[in-house]
Every structure is written in C-alpha cells, then in structure tokens.
Amino acid sequence: MTMLIKGGTVISATGATATEVLVDGEEVVALLSPDSDLAVSAAESAEIIDATGKYVLPGGVDAHTHMELPFGGTYASDTFESGTKAAAWGGTTTIVDFAVQSHGRQVRECLDEWMAKAEGNCAIDFAFHMIIGDVNDASLKEMDILVDEGITSFKLFMAYPGVFYSDDGQILRAMQTAAGNGGLIMMHAENGIAIDVLAEQAVARGETDPLYHGIVRRAEFESEATHRAIKLAKVGAAPLYIVHLSASEALTEVTRARNDGANVFAETCPQYLYLNLEDHLGAPGFAGAGYVCSTPLRSKHEHHHADLWKGLRTNDLSVVSTDHCPFCMKEQKELGTEDFRAIPNGIGGVEHRMDLIYQGVVQGEISLPRWVELCATTPARMFGLYPKKGVIQPGSDADIVLYDPAARWSISVDNHHMNMDYSAYEGLEIEGKVDTVISRGRVVLADGEFSGNAGDGRYVRRGLTQYLM
Ligand code: DUC
Ligand code: ZN
Ligand code: ZN
Secondary structure, three states: OEEEEEOOEEEEOOEEEEOEEEEEOOEEEEEEOOOOHHHHHHHHHOEEEEOOOOEEEEOEEEEEEOOOOEEOOEEOOOOHHHHHHHHHHOOEEEEEEEEEEOOOOOHHHHHHHHHHHHOOOOOOEEEEEEEEOOOOHHHHHHHHHHHHOOOOEEEEEOOOOOOOEOOHHHHHHHHHHHHHHOOEEEEEOOOHHHHHHHHHHHHHOOOOOOHHHHHHOOHHHHHHHHHHHHHHHHHHOOOEEEOOOOOHHHHHHHHHHHHOOOOEEEEEOHHHHHOOHHHHHOOOOOHHHHHOOOOOOOOOOOOHHHHHHHHHHHOOOOEEOOOEOOOOOOOOHHHHOOOHHHOOOOEOOOOOHHHHHHHHHHOOOOOHHHHHHHHHHHHHHHOOOOOOOOOOOOOOEOOEEEEEEEEEEEOOOOOOOOOOOOOOOOOOEEEEEEEEEEEOOEEEEEOOEEOOOOOOOOEOOOOOOOOOO
C-alpha cells in the first residue's frame, strides 16, 4: 500500500521545499516534484494525505526520556505506553530512554528488566541508552557488549552521591572504555558532593521549600562539573555529551572545548528555555515542587535563556531533548512537603518539545530547518539512528509529522496526554500544532484522533554516533 503526502512544504535540516513524499509500507520511497509525471502517476494508486498549508517534517527524536524511572521512593508517572502515546501526540516518533544499572546490580539483568517494561508497550519506536550506576570491572566489560548490541551511549552521574554517582576515577575508566568501543559518554554534570553540603545547611536553617532546590544547585556546580567532565574526556580520549545543560556558565565551558576542536556536545531542554527559578520553582505554596528537576531552573535575573537560545543557533547546543521524567503533585511531589530534598526530581515534557521549540522559530530565535535539525536530525545522528530516523529521504522510516503553522492553542493539564496531574507550561499560548503523525507508514494521529496502539513501537538497535567533529 502506498501513501502520497501532497501539497505540503517538506522541512529538512537543510531547507524547505514544496515536495511530495511517497511512502510504501513502512518506508519513504521517493521525494517527488509536485505535479511531475512521477507524482501524477504515483497519485493514481496511493492513499492521498493532503498536507496543504502544512509543514512536513521527519518525526521528532527525543533522545532523553525516563519512563517508569524509579526515583526518590517512587516511579516516574508515565509508563512506556502512556509516555510514548503522549510523545506521538506531540510529533515525536522515536524515544531513546535510559535503562538503569543500579548500584550493586549487573548491567545485563537491569537492561533485561528495562526491555521487559518497554517491549510490547510502546506506541512508537524506542531505543535505549544505559545508565552505568556502578562503574566496575564487570560493568565496563558489559559496555563493550552493549555497543555491539545497539546500546551505544552510557550516562554517568557526577551528582546524586550514594545513588547514581560516579567518582572521577570511575568516570575516567568509563571514558577510556568508550574510547575503545566507540560509545558515547553522556554526563549529568553537577557537583553532587558539594550540592549535598549546601542542601544540608539550607535544611538546617529551615529553608525547606522547593525554591531551595534551585538555590543550592548552584550554576558554579554545573559549570565546574562540566569543565571537569571535559578535561576527563580529553584525558580519556572519548567523545562527551553533556545532558540537560541549563546554565550559561556551563555552556561557556562547552563552547570553549568545541572551539578547541574537542568532540564535546551538549543538549538543553525546553524547561531551561521557558521556565525560571523565581516564577516557577519559587511559585507560592508548594507549587514550585512541580518544577523541581536537575539540573535546576535558573534565575530570570541572569541571561540563561538568551544564552541557551544563542547556543542553539551556534550549535554549541546541538540537540533539544526533554529529560521527560514526570511525577504527579499528589503523592509524588508531595513526598517533599517538609524537605525539598525528598521531592522527586523531574518535569514531564515529552509531548510538548516540538511545539515549544517551534516557538523559537515564531520568535525568530532559530530557523525552520534548525528546528528540525535540533529536534529530529541531529539526535538521530548523535545516537546512531540516522538515516532510518531523523530525515525524510528514500530508505528512511516513514516517521512523518504534518505540522499546522496556522493553529493556535494553549498548553494545559486539561488537554495533555502525559500521566501528570499538572502541566509545567499551564496556559502557555502556542502557535502551530501537530496535525498528523505517521509512524513507520501508519497514520497514528489525524483529525484529533489517536489510533496508535501499545506494541506498535519497535525496539531500535542503534549504531555508533555519527556526529564526531
Ligand atoms: N534529573 C531529573 O530531573 N530527573 C531524573 C534524573 C535527572 O538527572
Ligand atoms: Zn541527569
Ligand atoms: Zn535525565
């Protein structure tokens, strides 16, 4: 069965063109000039998808999600089913989630558990990174095996002592291992040891509100850890990818390393472009708990938002992911009413990444092709999914989004599909909207109706990063 997407403007990482897209089964088979002989003859036997007035984009690739993550005595509230359906509603057709090796456990058994949670439950395609929560001889050996099996990136934490934390020696050993097997080290770059000192002192002073989560996780701790990770990666001769970068000072470190020619990359997330410490983490009562995430939201009195948008333009920030890690206020965020340290860290956003970054196009921060590059093409290349994902070209998976630039709406807990009892972006007015979503040749969202199913999504084995300088 063929499908012809007609009348739209195809947006790629390199430009925008009026092009018809011919899909056969699960794949794109041709890009055709409108009204060309080939297009006219393809139309005779194809199902026609009318994209008039719409942008036609490769499906979004969200390279940073945490479905069902155990954290702080609870679990991230989206399952692989609810989270991937929400992702599809928002124009994301592939997620890369983080399987977690917890301290004292074997990488393999943890990965098997993760696979069991996801397999048969995802509505869109999915892949994994592996969090190495216990760097030792066995887990280092396992990293080599995982790369051969299509898990080609590994997250380490300089934060969360006693939970996910790795010390500098462990980090260096993991980097040396990645240098040998082609894997990419992803770093949560915050000095968790120092943060815990300030957090304990704050609580001792009675500073227990959510706001203090952001106050103690100082930008210096993010930039210091980013700097240290960059130097360790240089010594370890490994490429490095900094996750969820939020502070200007950390971006300066990344920019400097890149200017020196290092294979250092970074992502930011929509929350660091739109939300801030004072208005959101510091919201009245306990509402700030909904904005507790790490790295934290930064002060509106500094220039983090503007600097991050600039980084997205200059490619010192190469990817926008969500770090989707939702918790409900009720019974989850509420665990920390007496002490911000007990608030589970995370914000849900997998559904709104494409829309939120499109607002950057509307506001003149980035171009249309850059939107696609940041949200689909580069994450696919960075994490070895390209060219099956992240691009519309013959041979790529038919993961395609029709985006309506004329639509207007507001984000709300009342219209989102994530399993969260609040929205971090409540009331934010959005220009543009996901209109139609095609996942491997199957229309899963059209006319406001979702028809995707748990289990439609396939596990994707990834190749090595294709993004080295
Ligand atoms: N940061 C979060 O906000 N949540 C989960 C893990 C992390 O690093
Ligand atoms: Zn992290
Ligand atoms: Zn994360």
